[in-house]
Amino acid sequence: MKLWLTMLAIGLATYAIRLSFIVLLGQREIPDLLRRSLRFVPPAVLSAIIIPELIFPGGALEFTATSARLIAGLLAGLVAWRTKNVLLTILVGMGVLYLVQALIN
């Protein structure tokens, strides 16, 4: 019972956070500084998620030339840049990851 209440509270809090600006902005104009900042949210957040993921795959430092995820990630970035194709980026990235892992072992 207590477990369900905890989950419900987490759910409500998450929903309130997501709803916050979407509802509030309906009634007010957006401050200029906030509006200009928002453009940088996607590159900043995505990069902050991806780069640690490539460098610390298992949660530990693995920053060597043979780091499979780093190589796969960089090549996938190249594919994304040339093709702008999400599926192709994933396929090439996973392919390179398996290949480099096979070469290391």
Place this chain on the structure above:
Amino acid sequence: MSAIVFAGSAQFISTQLIGHGIPALVILMTAVVVNLRHLLYSASVAPYMKPLKPGWKWSLAYLLTDEAYAVTITHYQATQDTSLEQDADHRHWFFLGAGLTLWVSWQLSTAFGIFLGTQVPGSWALDFTLALTFIALLVPALKDRSSWAAALAAGLVAVLAYSLPLRIGLIFAAIVGIIVGLWVERRS
């Protein structure tokens, strides 16, 4: 929990804490901190959702996950010039489609995970597809020097702050990235 919370990292962390018998209030606070980044997402999509009716806003907010945000904001920005007329703006359907697809896959995957979780070998490294998806979304967002600067600064701070608990480094890195982006934009 997948249906009520619908937020991956908060679910993973709270499940872990529940397993360790941590007090409910601490679990709740941890989940809120982990999900604070959704404040940024909410603020980011809000200008585009302004013309929508309340029903749309209240429903779409529930679907605003990392992944839904990433594809939706990319779509909004890519179509910014062509969808200026509000009458012709059907882009909230894109948001709904992305969000619902993710929701259904999340619920199905949770169900599958309950039955199959222990049987998928870790060597398949399927978690890496998530990072690759984000790479495919990040690269088109790097349109000019200031967005490059924002991404590089955020990435650097995220690496430096990686050992901080509760994924708080992510929020910190994003804020530094935004400030650096603004700064480079003003200088050029």
